[in-house]
Amino acid sequence: MSNVPLLKVLIVEDEDSKICEWVDAIKYHNVDSVRHGYVLEYEFAKTVDVAIQLLTTHRFDAAVVDLRLQSEPGSAINNSDGNSVVHHLISVQPMGVAVYTGQSVDADVSGYESTQVKIMDKGDGLEQIFDWLKSNLEVFIRLRAVKATYNRESAKIFYKSIWPRWQNWTASTSADLTEVVARHMIAHVHDALLAAGGDITHPEETYFIPPMKPRLDTGDLVVYEDREWIVVSPRCDLANQGKVKTILIAACEEISSKWDELHSSGSNGAKDKIKKLVQHDGSLKQHFLLPMRDLESKKKGPWLVQFDDIVALKADVALEILLPNRFASLTPMFVPSLVERFGGYFSRIGTPGFSSI
Incomplete structure (x- = not known):
């Protein structure tokens, strides 16, 4: 079990019956995770606000979003707020995104600005979601490794160079230096990774x-x-x-x-x-x-x-x-x-x- 990759998925769904279906399907999947090739760990969000909150406190490999969401827990009014969740997802985190809905025509595809957002019909069942996750497993694992590599290198640079140099600037100005420091840190990380790789790059x-x-x-x-x-x-x-x-x-x-x-x-x-x-x-x-x-x-x-x-x-x-x-x-x-x-x-x-x- 320990050698099987773990995928962390955010599931945005507001219907209790559908959530129960998800829980059962994931349990069944994880029992035979070796054959399937990965273990699934999940968090549920019933509303847009909860989904956004989870995204700020968790790191997910992928998200599966229903379009019809309650405006607040217990509300009987459904809408297409799932579109706003997808828009938020692709603007704040690199991850796999799938729209799983019974109203595919309501998916705001033009607004996603990404051909990689997968739209799936609920009528075709949950198995297609598991297949989609497996087909992109290598990408998700590599992306997680990229994040870990960046965090590791940025931590080294932050304590060695960025913090000592920028603490005086941030203390002496009221200007927002967030993007300036971000560019500086990214430049450091880029050169550090290039040097670590022997100054050899991939054609991409x-x-x-x-x-x-x-x-x-x-x-x-x-x-x-x-x-x-x-x-x-x-x-x-x-x-x-x-x-x-x-x-x-x-x-x-x-x-x-x-x-x-x-x-x-x-x-x-x-x-x-x-x-x-x-x-x-x-x-x-x-x-x-x-x-x-x-x-x-x-x-x-x-x-x-x-x-x-x-x-x-x-x-x-x-x-x-x-x-x-x-x-x-x-x-x-x-x-x-x-x-x-x-x-x-x-x-x-x-x-x-x-x-x-």
Whole structure:
């Protein structure tokens, strides 16, 4: 039993009969937890307020929410307040979320802002919930480990650096420094984890998918005229709309066929060629970008950015055309390398040729 993963789930349900069904089903599940692959631990909430209170005092791996909830315990008036619980969930905690309801049409899907919110019909029974939890078990376990890792590293940094440095600032100002301290701590944790991993990253760390900033930014990957491009205009120009008249994008040559062929080979020669590709294929006019998977798990890339294939678009046109066609953006850790190589390519002067005489 001790080796079976434990999932903690918040169940938002107001009907006593349904709660009894849940309790019986969970007991039956946990009796044979080894076969099922996980043990289920749970808390119930009958109202929105109780659900929010539990979220502030507990850490859950997932939540299952009924849409029809009593406005307060004992109330006979039902509504669709479960939507507000889901909206709150996805705004405050990274976790699995399922809407389990007999009124699927009332699920405010557009407001969830996440395709990962699963909507299930009560008529199909509780088994689908257990199956959904098992299918996402690895994600939930990894997410819990991420939280534990962050807490461990932030604790080290807090006592060693953050507290000694910030206690004077917080004592000398009435300003709210919450976000400032949060950014500072996250920056420390990021570098600590990177150093602990030997400065080696996973390809997924290369990109924000979808892009996080609402504006166009250096390192944004876009589709333009049926080709893939990357924005290479300086960040300081893009940060202030109207500052520049043109925005530069560089063509991205996809090399997935060559990449896959080399990886499938496994020979020493193929490994050497892969290393050369990662080092921009030995060319100053190119910049290598790692492969990715989009939100639908479709493979994209890798690419070689072509610094000799640049398009300058009028700024107003670029903002109108490129913004809605962004599909990823380089994370801050990888933008400097792109900019440095792009600047180096265009700043090269060269020397005159020499006569053979």
